[in-house]
Amino acid sequence: MSQKNETLSLFLAVVITIGLIFGGLWFLMERWAQLSGTVPKASESSNTDNPINQFVNNNRCNVPNLPEGTFNYGGSTTWAPIRKEADSVLQNQCPQFILRYTQSPSAEPGSGTGIRMLIDNQLAFSQSSRSVKAEENTEAKQKGFSLKEIPVAIDGIAIAVNHNLNIPGLTIAQLKNIYTGKMTNWQQVGGPNLPITVYSRTKEAGGTVDFFVENVLNKENFAANVSYVDTTTEAVRKVAMNTGAIYYASASEVVPQCTIKSLPIGRISGQFLPPYQEPVIPQSQCPNKRNQLNSKVFRxxxxxxxxxxxxxxxxxxxxxxxxxxxxxxxxxxPQAQELIQKAGFVRIK
Incomplete structure (x- = not known):
């Protein structure tokens, strides 16, 4: 009898142990399912209480007439900060609208290259820091469509010089004379007796150079003494090392720089306006503080x-x-205009 009792006790112990093991496994599996979201918790039975549903609802795409699909776009290098700040937000809000930045395999990126690729049906739309040229629109019409330009932001050209150059500013006429070779010494514009070292990106580089040639040089050619650089980063480094150097670029690229300064410019002598907000931030306080765009005079x-x-x-x-x-x-x-301002440009609305 005692042997039977021992056998029964052993059997019950085994059954209880197996039950506890399976019960523990069931509890762990249920808990894991709840945490991974495959089984809703009781408190999540309502869609309005589900944090996942709230996330989706709060990020619903509200852009009218936005098509679905993948769209190639590209063009102006000036637009790079906008692509970083604004386009990423649009992609998060509207994942069905896929933007694919596309560069030419054979030409430098820039506004002109983007418009060329648009005409050749390599892009859905392009970004430009200049207006469409008449000959570009003519060529597009020969292919069965016209080109429409939609302004979305305001920018300007800022003139970069060395911090040690003592000069109050330049007129547009003086700037033209410097880049066309008629003025070669800073003494000719009220500065020190120092040769002017002139830097620019090439004409093939994009919209900023096109705009400068069209609106400052009145379509005249660069002088033979102009030295060409590949990027604004390279130019800023060279200007910082040469007291007599000068360079131009998008104000958003020049004004916040620490190693060079932006030069006030004007249409007539003595009436210069700075591209930065005054008072100017001293070089000693940069980069903790940086000069900001003078939005008022741009707008x-x-x-x-x-x-x-x-x-x-x-x-x-x-x-x-x-x-x-x-x-x-x-x-x-309003949302995107805030992002454009954050990217360093002036909002147009």
Missing amino acids: SGDYAITRNLFVIVKQNGQTDQQAGEAYANWLLT
Whole structure:
């Protein structure tokens, strides 16, 4: 009898142990399912209480007429900060609208290259820091469509010089004379007796150079003494090392720099306006503090070398036109204009 009791006790112990093991496994599996979201908790039975549903609802795409699909776009290098700040937000809000930045395999990136690729149907729309040229629109029309430019931001050209150059500013005429070779010494514009070292990117580089040649040089050619650089970063480094150097670029690229200073410019002598907000931030306080764009004079057009940034859209009645116009219209919304300002440009609205 005692042997039977021992056998029964052993059997019950085994059963209880197995039950506890399976019960523990069941509890762990249920808990894991709840944490991974495959089984809703009781408190998540309502869609309105589900944090995942709230995330989706709060990030719903509200861009009118935005098509679905992948769209190639590109162009101006000036636009790089906008692509970083604004386009990423649009992609998060509207994942069905996929933007793919596309460069030419054979030409330098820039506004002109982007418009060329747009005409050749390699891009759905392009970004430009200058207006469309008449010959570009003519060529597009020969292919069955026209090009529409939609302004979405304001920028300007800032003149970079060495911190040690003592000069109050330059007029547009003086700037033209420097870049066309008629003035070669800073003494000719009220500065020290020092040769002017002139830097520029090449004409093939993009919209900023095109705009400068068209609006400052009045379509005249650069002088033979102009030295060409590949990037603004390279130019800033060279200007910082040479007291007599000068360079121009988008104000958003020049004004916040620590190693060089932006030069006030004007349409007539003695009436110079700085591209930065006054008072100027001393070099000793940079980069903890940086100079900010003088938005007021850019927006009013009082600053002598002000320009717009454009989305260039094909007028072909197809999905590419829909994508370009929807993208441009989104950039004109209050949210996107804030992002454009954060990227270092002046909001147009």
